[in-house]
Amino acid sequence: MFKKKLTKSDKINNFNPNYAALYDGIFGLPFNADESNTILIPVPWEVTVSYHSGTAKGPESILNASYQVDLFDPFLEEAWKLGIYIEKINPHLLKKNKQYRKKAETYFDLLNKKETIQNKRKKQLIIREINNACKWMNQWVKNTATHYLRRNKLVSLIGGDHSTPYGFIQAIAEQHRHFSILQIDAHADLRKAYQGLQFSHASIMYNVIQDIQSLTKLVQIGIRDYCEEEYQHTQSHPKIKTFFDKDIKQAMYYGESWDRICSRIIKELDDNIYISFDIDGLDPKLCPNTGTPVAGGFETEQILFLLEKIVLSGKKIIAFDLNEVATGKENEWDANVAARLLYRMINIAQKSWSR
Numbered sequence: 361m362f363k364k365k366l367t368k369s370d371k372i373n374n375f376n377p378n379y380a381a382l383y384d385g386i387f388g389l390p391f392n393a394d395e396s397n398t399i400l401i402p403v404p405w406e407v408t409v410s411y412h413s414g415t416a417k418g419p420e421s422i423l424n425a426s427y428q429v430d431l432f433d434p435f436l437e438e439a440w441k442l443g444i445y446i447e448k449i450n451p452h453l454l455k456k457n458k459q460y461r462k463k464a465e466t467y468f469d470l471l472n473k474k475e476t477i478q479n480k481r482k483k484q485l486i487i488r489e490i491n492n493a494c495k496w497m498n499q500w501v502k503n504t505a506t507h508y509l510r511r512n513k514l515v516s517l518i519g520g521d522h523s524t525p526y527g528f529i530q531a532i533a534e535q536h537r538h539f540s541i542l543q544i545d546a547h548a549d550l551r552k553a554y555q556g557l558q559f560s561h562a563s564i565m566y567n568v569i570q571d572i573q574s575l576t577k578l579v580q581i582g583i584r585d586y587c588e589e590e591y592q593h594t595q596s597h598p599k600i601k602t603f604f605d606k607d608i609k610q611a612m613y614y615g616e617s618w619d620r621i622c623s624r625i626i627k628e629l630d631d632n633i634y635i636s637f638d639i640d641g642l643d644p645k646l647c648p649n650t651g652t653p654v655a656g657g658f659e660t661e662q663i664l665f666l667l668e669k670i671v672l673s674g675k676k677i678i679a680f681d682l683n684e685v686a687t688g689k690e691n692e693w694d695a696n697v698a699a700r701l702l703y704r705m706i707n708i709a710q711k712s713w714s715r
């Protein structure tokens with residue numbers, strides 16, 4: 361029998377946002393990519409992680425946790441009607457991640473072994489292979505993001521480890537003549553080719569600063585784990601402004617409000633803002649299974665307060681990523697936190713697009 365294809369307004373009329381999730385789409389929404397103002401790109405990739413693995417499961421676990429998120433958001437009424445769609449996970453990406461993750465483990469073992477001519481040659485070979493695999497991933501991310509950016513979608517990348525947004529930021533740079541990055545993170549990620557790997561999760565902002573000319577400033581917040589070389593970089597590079605976790609906390613102990621500190625952060629940012637959100641920027645009680653957890657960090661509402669304030673200041677959140685979300689064997693707590701955070705972030709960003 362002929363079945364009439366539902367239009368977007370049919371779907372909206374048939375949908376009750378107060379019910380439990382009925383549809384398979386992320387957050388239980390019924391929309392396809394064309395009908396959605398927000399597109400999520402899952403990138404289950406963690407080839408270069410050096411400590412806990414598990415972030416490759418991030419997108420899937422966030423999708424599973426998303427069905428529990430309530431769709432009502434007073435900051436953006438009827439936000440769900442704008443539509444959110446998550447791309448299907450690319451099976452090649454999953455396969456290559458597994459394959460090169462294994463090679464990386466062999467490589468990390470060799471790093472701990474005595475240097476012989478044979479080991480040196482082996483390491484050089486693996487480095488080349490891993491760098492090429494990461495380049496392939498970056499190109500795939502860039503192409504996929506560009507496809508949706510050209511359709512004027514709000515695009516968000518869901519990692520994977522923190523190396524995954526590099527191609528996305530390149531795609532953003534091609535669409536915007538000037539923008540800045542707000543990086544929420546425990547780590548500075550300014551290491552040059554960490555452990556010899558050019559596209560390491562710990563090197564992403566080093567690469568971005570080197571390669572992306574239209575970036576006006578990198579503003580880092582929550583940083584609390586860094587080496588001396590990275591510290592020097594934050595102090596001497598004209599395009600980097602770092603709000604260390606320690607300095608933020610001390611200012612607050614002396615009585616400065618978070619509101620005032622947010623104003624100082626916002627003043628550093630361009631009118632176009634890309635957010636790179638490493639979940640380990642939060643207090644590790646909110647992300648105990650992330651790749652490299654560090655004591656300290658933010659509450660979720662503290663970050664959402666900052667993002668709302670950015671939008672109220674008139675600046676635009678042009679795109680964002682959420683990375684390093686992992687789940688443990690016992691629970692999916694990290695994904696539960698991330699799914700709620702993701703929904704609020706989408707709505708806050710959408711509000712900056714709706715003016």
Ligand SMILES: [Mn+2]
Nearest residue numbers: 522545549638
């Ligand atoms: Mn990071």
